[in-house]
Amino acid sequence: MKKFLLSFLCVLSGLLFGALILKLSGISPIEAYKVMWNGAFSRPSYIAYIIIRSTPLILTGLSVAFAFRTGLFNIGSEGQFIMGALSAAYFGYMFHFNPWIQIPLVLGLSVLISALYGGLAGFMKARFGVHEVISTIMLNWIALYFSNFMVNLEGFHKANTETTEFIQPASSITLLENWKSSVAGMSWFSRHEFLNEFFRPPVNAGIFLAIIAVVIVWIILTKTSFGFKLKAVGLSPEAARYAGINVKKKMTQSMMIAGGLSGLAGATHVMGVAKNIAILAAHEGYGFDGIAVSLIGSNTPFGSLIAGFFLGTLKYSGQKIQSALEAPSEVIGIMIGAIIFFIAIPVVFERFLKIWEKK
Amino acid sequence: MFILELKNISRTVGDCVANDRINLKVKTGEVHAILGENGAGKTTLMNIIFGLVQPDAGSEIYFKGERTSIPSPRFAIKKGIGMVHQHFMLVRPFTILQNIILGVEPRNFLGLIDYKNARAEVLKISEDYNFKIDPDLKIENISVGMQQRVEILKTLYRNAELIILDEPTAVLTPQEVLDFYRIVNNLKAKGKTIIIITHKLHEIKEIADRCTIIRKGKFIETVEVCNTSEEDLAAKMVGRKVDLKIKKSEAHPGEIVFKIDNLNVENDKQLPSVKNFNLTLRRGEILGLAGIDGNGQSELVEALTGLRKIQSGSIKINGFEIGHLSPKEIYEHKLAMIPEDRQRRGLVMDFKVKENFVLQNISKAPFSHYGFILNRELVKFANSMMDRFDIRPRDIEQNARNLSGGNQQKIILAREISNNPDVLIAFQPTRGLDVGAIEYVHQELIKLRDQGKAVLLISYELDEVINLSDRIAVIVEGGITASIDQEEINTQKNIKEHIGLYMAGRSLE
Numbered sequence: 031m032k033k034f035l036l037s038f039l040c041v042l043s044g045l046l047f048g049a050l051i052l053k054l055s056g057i058s059p060i061e062a063y064k065v066m067w068n069g070a071f072s073r074p075s076y077i078a079y080i081i082i083r084s085t086p087l088i089l090t091g092l093s094v095a096f097a098f099r100t101g102l103f104n105i106g107s108e109g110q111f112i113m114g115a116l117s118a119a120y121f122g123y124m125f126h127f128n129p130w131i132q133i134p135l136v137l138g139l140s141v142l143i144s145a146l147y148g149g150l151a152g153f154m155k156a157r158f159g160v161h162e163v164i165s166t167i168m169l170n171w172i173a174l175y176f177s178n179f180m181v182n183l184e185g186f187h188k189a190n191t192e193t194t195e196f197i198q199p200a201s202s203i204t205l206l207e208n209w210k211s212s213v214a215g216m217s218w219f220s221r222h223e224f225l226n227e228f229f230r231p232p233v234n235a236g237i238f239l240a241i242i243a244v245v246i247v248w249i250i251l252t253k254t255s256f257g258f259k260l261k262a263v264g265l266s267p268e269a270a271r272y273a274g275i276n277v278k279k280k281m282t283q284s285m286m287i288a289g290g291l292s293g294l295a296g297a298t299h300v301m302g303v304a305k306n307i308a309i310l311a312a313h314e315g316y317g318f319d320g321i322a323v324s325l326i327g328s329n330t331p332f333g334s335l336i337a338g339f340f341l342g343t344l345k346y347s348g349q350k351i352q353s354a355l356e357a358p359s360e361v362i363g364i365m366i367g368a369i370i371f372f373i374a375i376p377v378v379f380e381r382f383l384k385i386w387e388k389k
Numbered sequence: 390m391f392i393l394e395l396k397n398i399s400r401t402v403g404d405c406v407a408n409d410r411i412n413l414k415v416k417t418g419e420v421h422a423i424l425g426e427n428g429a430g431k432t433t434l435m436n437i438i439f440g441l442v443q444p445d446a447g448s449e450i451y452f453k454g455e456r457t458s459i460p461s462p463r464f465a466i467k468k469g470i471g472m473v474h475q476h477f478m479l480v481r482p483f484t485i486l487q488n489i490i491l492g493v494e495p496r497n498f499l500g501l502i503d504y505k506n507a508r509a510e511v512l513k514i515s516e517d518y519n520f521k522i523d524p525d526l527k528i529e530n531i532s533v534g535m536q537q538r539v540e541i542l543k544t545l546y547r548n549a550e551l552i553i554l555d556e557p558t559a560v561l562t563p564q565e566v567l568d569f570y571r572i573v574n575n576l577k578a579k580g581k582t583i584i585i586i587t588h589k590l591h592e593i594k595e596i597a598d599r600c601t602i603i604r605k606g607k608f609i610e611t612v613e614v615c616n617t618s619e620e621d622l623a624a625k626m627v628g629r630k631v632d633l634k635i636k637k638s639e640a641h642p643g644e645i646v647f648k649i650d651n652l653n654v655e656n657d658k659q660l661p662s663v664k665n666f667n668l669t670l671r672r673g674e675i676l677g678l679a680g681i682d683g684n685g686q687s688e689l690v691e692a693l694t695g696l697r698k699i700q701s702g703s704i705k706i707n708g709f710e711i712g713h714l715s716p717k718e719i720y721e722h723k724l725a726m727i728p729e730d731r732q733r734r735g736l737v738m739d740f741k742v743k744e745n746f747v748l749q750n751i752s753k754a755p756f757s758h759y760g761f762i763l764n765r766e767l768v769k770f771a772n773s774m775m776d777r778f779d780i781r782p783r784d785i786e787q788n789a790r791n792l793s794g795g796n797q798q799k800i801i802l803a804r805e806i807s808n809n810p811d812v813l814i815a816f817q818p819t820r821g822l823d824v825g826a827i828e829y830v831h832q833e834l835i836k837l838r839d840q841g842k843a844v845l846l847i848s849y850e851l852d853e854v855i856n857l858s859d860r861i862a863v864i865v866e867g868g869i870t871a872s873i874d875q876e877e878i879n880t881q882k883n884i885k886e887h888i889g890l891y892m893a894g895r896s897l898e
Contacts, residue, residue, distance in 0.1 A: 255756070272728060274715070
């Protein structure tokens with residue numbers, strides 16, 4: 031309860047600080063927040079977009095949170111996301127199976143490859159003592175340029191574009207994709223206005239996968255002896271080592287799972303929304319946002335779920351200020367930054383709560 | 390007459406009352422001991438005197454008869470109060486001189502540090518009190534005893550009249566302790582007033598004039614030390630009668646169960662730390678390994694428990710070589726350990742009590758089934774341990790962090806004993822524990838011995854080694870330099886001085 035109140039206070043302070051920034055840039059904060067609120071919840075399609083937007087954030091957040099519980103700071107979520115997206119785009123285009131085989135196969139391979147990619151950082155830490163923050167930052171860039179290299183590969187690259195070929199329809203996890211444009215579907219949707227609008231954006235199965243991942247991670251962390259050992263390593267590596275837990279192995283395993291989760295984020299993004307990948311000039315930030323999600327969600331699975339939705343909502347509705355009020359979209363970035371900043375200094379709020387309790 | 394008078398000092402943090410209306414009167418020029426168990430509120434009281442924390446409203450402080458408040462350490466120092474913390478606050482790469490003048494550097498007309506005058510003054514103080522220090526040595530190159538002198542000199546350089554010493558002998562060797570007593574007497578002779586925080590009774594008898602006893606944050610009484618016995622002091626501190634002498638029967642050593650041959654281990658800097666180490670342990674005996682901190686004990690224990698690679702040599706338990714096995718395998722060969730640092734190595738502090746009981750065995754039946762934890766088995770086991778070892782509070786859902794040091798140690802003890810070990814390595818098993826808990830741990834170790842287990846006691850507290858051990862070995866620079874058998878422990882009168890000399894590196898004559 032207290033923790034919840036704390037998070038709430040942090041978010042509130044962030045919003046207030048954001049209001050201040052808005053005010054300083056000559057925009058009415060009340061007006062702006064109204065635009066954001068309406069831009070997020072006033073139409074079914076907006077809600078659908080928020081879900082789409084939040085899915086990868088939930089998964090990368092979960093990835094960072096999971097590694098964190100083993101005492102590892104997974105900055106590499108970004109690169110693992112790219113590896114997952116690249117694998118999904120590649121295999122999703124190359125394979126020609128029926129969807130019941132194709133989808134699990136492509137998903138599975140993407141998760142596996144990004145798990146190995148994440149595990150590499152864990153292994154380097156365990157074997158050679160390379161700090162995971164350093165190695166994952168490097169691996170992020172390697173993933174980015176490797177992905178760009180692959181995009182230009184003959185037979186994968188789409189001519190005269192900056193992108194790859196689209197994945198096969200059998201690889202798509204977008205919900206009701208074909209039915210939406212079929213005669214039967216169109217006539218059904220014309221009678222159901224809410225759902226019609228809700229399904230207009232590329233709503234996909236990614237959100238279900240994300241929620242399942244959240245539940246599985248929660249089970250691993252709270253109900254299994256494997257999770258028990260991971261947590262012991264995270265809380266006290268010395269005590270864990272003395273208790274006979276193979277700390278190095280646990281670190282590698284933890285990074286593999288974290289990598290797999292980030293890879294799943296990338297894969298669902300490609301298979302459900304983007305359908306291909308493009309040349310990247312810079313990191314897209316899904317992985318880095320995962321760090322923020324994990325932090326806001328206090329490194330717990332369900333916290334990541336809620337925080338993922340929260341950040342997804344902010345990011346989506348924040349764009350709307352730009353068009354509606356001609357405000358710089360950077361303000362939204364500043365506001366999100368402020369919220370994270372306030373979460374990073376909970377001591378201040380704890381003190382505040384204490385004084386408040388005394389009175 | 391009184392340099393410092395405290396009246397009704399209270400300090401409340403949340404619901405926790407650290408100090409409850411404490412009264413303290415310190416006479417000018419005396420050595421005044423503050424005695425109390427861990428967590429009794431001694432350190433809080435001293436922090437109030439030194440201005441590190443503020444007392445509640447209604448508390449009164451008089452310094453030299455004047456009502457005052459001490460808002461900060463800076464203010465305290467200006468008033469003439471100095472404090473030497475248990476863990477020294479020295480800059481290790483700096484010289485003694487630099488450390489002493491740090492923060493109050495005298496300057497010449499150019500604004501540069503006037504080392505010449507500073508050195509002269511430091512040397513003068515050193516001479517006055519017979520400190521025998523060389524101001525140009527670096528802190529990292531001098532002994533712990535010398536470091537303590539630097540800390541005291543620091544307070545004198547700042548013209549302290551009242552010096553607070555927090556657990557001053559905790560880190561000293563027996564010989565250094567004698568030097569320390571001499572220094573305290575010198576200070577007293579020059580009219581300085583000393584407050585010593587301690588829970589060592591013989592130390593109080595040795596140097597203190599009066600002693601104020603605190604228990605659970607409350608003032609109990611102030612006594613004249615010369616009229617009070619150690620037993621009385623202990624009883625007042627704990628609130629009940631305690632046995633200071635460990636009662637144990639004659640040991641009946643059985644077969645050899647643990648054998649270390651020519652063991653060589655390196656430390657983190659890849660320098661030899663344990664050198665050609667030999668030791669034999671029999672069932673039914675407690676072997677005490679005496680030695681000064683830093684003579685290879687940590688590396689030895691880590692090697693024995695599989696946490697550190699051994700360079701050469703052999704470690705056998707029941708004739709089985711365990712020298713190159715992992716911690717887990719060694720544990721399964723019935724070697725258990727109470728680690729030196731219970732908070733870092735013994736427990737996962739942010740795990741619940743019930744989880745800490747099964748750190749090694751979580752994957753095994755009955756605690757896990759197909760990788761899933763069976764909570765009711767955890768609860769059952771934890772509850773039985775809580776009852777058997779009287780661990781308080783009886784709340785297995787509580788994080789280990791929230792328990793007192795004594796109860797934390799009981800968790801470790803319970804866990805390690807529950808595996809039915811053949812050999813128990815007890816490394817500093819009573820460090821930081823209060824009298825009651827020490828008594829308990831000692832009794833448990835003796836009980837284990839009487840059940841036919843072998844106990845290797847490694848301790849920096851010579852008294853503990855002498856009182857508990859059936860046999861004593863002395864470790865100096867990673868090797869055994871002396872070995873003392875049961876008969877000699879019982880008959881030799883000056884056993885403590887005797888062993889102390891070995892510990893200081895005197896070789897066998």
